[in-house]
Amino acid sequence: MLKMTHLSKVYRTEVVETYALRxxxxxxxxxxFVAVTGPSGSGKTTFLTIAGLLETFTGGQYHLDGVEVSxxxxxxxxxxxxxxxGFIFQAFNLIPDLNVFDNVEVPLRYRGMKAAERKERIMNSxxxxxLASRAKHYPAELSGGQxxxxxxxxxxxxxxxxxxxxxxxxNLDTQMARGxxxxxxxxxxxxxxxxxxxxxxxxxxxxQRNVHIIDGQVVxxxxxxxxxxxxxxxxxxxxx
Amino acid sequence: xxHIKPILAALKRHKAGTILIALQIALTLAIVxxxxxxxxxxxxxxxxxxxxxxxxxMAIHSAFVGMGDNQGGPLIKADLQAxxxxxxxxxxxxxxxxxxxxxxxxxxxxxxxDAKDSKAHTTQYFxxxxxxxxxxxxxxxxxxxxxxxxxxxDPRSVPDPSMVIVSKALADKLYPDGSALGKPIYIGDTKKPxxxxxxxxxxxxxxxxxxxxxxxxxSLILPVQLTSPYTSYLIRAKPGQLAEVMKAAPAALVKxxxxxxxxxxxxxxxxxxxxxDAYKGDRGMAILMSxxxxxxxxxTAAGIVGLTSFWVGQRRKQIGVRRALGAxxxxxxxxxxxxxxxxGVAGVAIGALLAIGMNLWLVTQxxxxxxxxxxxxxxxxxxxxxxxxxxxAPALRASRVSPVEATRSV
Numbered sequence: 001m002l003k004m005t006h007l008s009k010v011y012r013t014e015v016v017e018t019y020a021l022r023x024x025x026x027x028x029x030x031x032x033f034v035a036v037t038g039p040s041g042s043g044k045t046t047f048l049t050i051a052g053l054l055e056t057f058t059g060g061q062y063h064l065d066g067v068e069v070s071x072x073x074x075x076x077x078x079x080x081x082x083x084x085x086g087f088i089f090q091a092f093n094l095i096p097d098l099n100v101f102d103n104v105e106v107p108l109r110y111r112g113m114k115a116a117e118r119k120e121r122i123m124n125s126x127x128x129x130x131l132a133s134r135a136k137h138y139p140a141e142l143s144g145g146q147x148x149x150x151x152x153x154x155x156x157x158x159x160x161x162x163x164x165x166x167x168x169x170x171n172l173d174t175q176m177a178r179g180x181x182x183x184x185x186x187x188x189x190x191x192x193x194x195x196x197x198x199x200x201x202x203x204x205x206x207x208q209r210n211v212h213i214i215d216g217q218v219v220x221x222x223x224x225x226x227x228x229x230x231x232x233x234x235x236x237x238x239x240x
Numbered sequence: 241x242x243h244i245k246p247i248l249a250a251l252k253r254h255k256a257g258t259i260l261i262a263l264q265i266a267l268t269l270a271i272v273x274x275x276x277x278x279x280x281x282x283x284x285x286x287x288x289x290x291x292x293x294x295x296x297x298m299a300i301h302s303a304f305v306g307m308g309d310n311q312g313g314p315l316i317k318a319d320l321q322a323x324x325x326x327x328x329x330x331x332x333x334x335x336x337x338x339x340x341x342x343x344x345x346x347x348x349x350x351x352x353x354d355a356k357d358s359k360a361h362t363t364q365y366f367x368x369x370x371x372x373x374x375x376x377x378x379x380x381x382x383x384x385x386x387x388x389x390x391x392x393x394d395p396r397s398v399p400d401p402s403m404v405i406v407s408k409a410l411a412d413k414l415y416p417d418g419s420a421l422g423k424p425i426y427i428g429d430t431k432k433p434x435x436x437x438x439x440x441x442x443x444x445x446x447x448x449x450x451x452x453x454x455x456x457x458x459s460l461i462l463p464v465q466l467t468s469p470y471t472s473y474l475i476r477a478k479p480g481q482l483a484e485v486m487k488a489a490p491a492a493l494v495k496x497x498x499x500x501x502x503x504x505x506x507x508x509x510x511x512x513x514x515x516x517d518a519y520k521g522d523r524g525m526a527i528l529m530s531x532x533x534x535x536x537x538x539x540t541a542a543g544i545v546g547l548t549s550f551w552v553g554q555r556r557k558q559i560g561v562r563r564a565l566g567a568x569x570x571x572x573x574x575x576x577x578x579x580x581x582x583x584g585v586a587g588v589a590i591g592a593l594l595a596i597g598m599n600l601w602l603v604t605q606x607x608x609x610x611x612x613x614x615x616x617x618x619x620x621x622x623x624x625x626x627x628x629x630x631x632x633a634p635a636l637r638a639s640r641v642s643p644v645e646a647t648r649s650v
Contacts, residue, residue: 045647049644049647054563054644054647055642055643075570078563079568081564081565081643082566083566087564093557093646095250095561096558097249097253098246098249098250102245106562109243110562110565111566158566166647
């Protein structure tokens with residue numbers, strides 16, 4: 001589903017070159033739930049923005065759903081983002097001027113979908129996250145957890161091949177975070193491929209697989225003993 | 241256009257900015273439509289013909305000193321003789337007034353001797369048989385005066401002439417069936433008929449004020465040489481010799497008789513200068529209105545640029561999110577253009593009503609003409625295009641916002 005080989009991302013200024021990702025390799029299979037972890041500044045978010053085609057990369061190869069994306073133009077990248085990728089952001093990123101229904105509708109409109117199909121998909125995905133009754137509410141009228149559920153509904157409405165989640169519970173309290181995480185697990189059980197960036201060992205423990213990044217490179221989790229132990233401890237305490 | 245509903249929904253959440261810009265567009269349209277209508281009217285007035293061939297034409301105002309109203313006759317004759325003999329002069333005539341002079345004689349005219357009210361209002365030009373050739377007006381029916389038909393008269397007691405040449409506009413007004421030639425008219429209060437012996441294609445009145453617009457082309461030419469010491473000489477130079485005649489003619493008059501005053505200002509003018517002076521006010525009004533229009537359009541365009549730039553800055557993150565969710569650059573550009581178009585359409589709809597309302601008020605208060613809807617339609621299209629032009633730069637800037645903006649925390 002997602003395969004990066006020897007990928008690098010360099011930010012250049014007049015005086016300095018900074019490697020955000022260096023010789024980066026990852027392979028996520030269809031139906032997997034992968035947690036990408038690492039300390040702050042390790043390159044997690046850069047990985048996510050490249051994986052989501054929000055940013056280009058400097059070197060290496062990236063295949064998404066079998067397509068090499070490095071030579072795609074801006075319009076093609078937009079189309080792939082729209083049709084194949086669902087985003088869940090830490091800050092929810094709902095559009096404050098639009099109500100819940102219209103927010104979920106945004107990616108579907110860019111796909112040029114007919115109104116009847118849009119409505120059906122929106123209501124289905126809102127029902128799935130338990131917010132069908134809040135369709136006419138504005139984001140400011142919802143709790144953080146509800147806003148993130150709307151964002152998940154928006155990501156799901158387009159039936160993406162890949163869900164990319166950037167610290168999806170980072171702005172939520174424990175109870176709300178648990179609810180969102182259970183929802184993601186449920187979505188995964190239904191067959192979705194999920195790549196979640198997090199620095200929370202408890203969340204990482206609930207994914208099928210952990211990919212740990214340090215200094216822009218994938219490393220063995222054991223190379224970060226504190227995080228390694230935290231993940232193991234979380235797994236041991238997990239009710240599953 | 242498929243995004244209109246969510247754009248309208250978003251605009252409802254930004255009522256203040258939206259209403260202010262829509263109102264600004266509405267006011268601009270209302271004022272610009274009426275201003276352009278006024279400009280067009282003024283420019284039409286500035287360009288309206290007098291009926292004379294105005295090139296190679298000049299005028300001199302002369303006043304003999306220490307003389308009564310009935311004593312100017314022989315001196316005017318001598319002046320005309322001297323002027324007509326100048327090598328560069330084609331013809332010359334002494335008149336009480338001429339088109340665009342600013343002052344002249346006016347009267348009512350009847351076709352029925354017993355009628356109490358006049359049928360038309362007109363100006364009167366008193367001159368000899370050289371009037372038509374000097375003015376170079378086109379005789380479309382009848383004939384010119386013969387020299388023996390011209391009489392001298394004291395301006396205080398002008399006798400009713402037996403014949404007259406009229407402008408076509410006046411002839412048609414007096415005899416709408418086109419049979420004016422040879423028919424009688426009654427000038428002023430007189431019971432004595434004056435026969436129309438000639439009709440000229442067009443001859444304007446001496447005034448250019450709004451009040452004279454209703455009878456602008458109603459003119460009578462009477463075969464009367466006034467003996468007033470105050471007179472105007474209209475002089476036609478031979479082609480290309482106007483500059484020489486401008487110098488030679490006043491000198492020739494002074495040579496005939498030094499006891500006269502030729503005003504240093506406006507005493508000797510080419511007809512181009514006379515037209516220029518006559519329509520100075522109209523041109524000034526047209527320029528003022530044009531400046532007002534340009535300033536208003538500029539302020540409105542700046543307002544649109546300012547508001548859209550503000551909105552683009554405010555919605556940077558939102559634009560990034562839209563791009564992340566699949567919007568192309570073109571989608572973002574189209575979003576802002578459509579948003580502006582919706583505000584513009586609301587603005588011009590209100591503006592069109594305001595423009596018509598403003599014109600109706602001007603019609604009742606200042607007797608202005610009715611605004612043609614063409615001006616409103618052209619104004620609507622122009623304002624919408626201006627709006628789209630103004631929003632283009634900020635909208636293009638918005639379309640260049642990277643989708644990675646969606647992941648920025650601030």
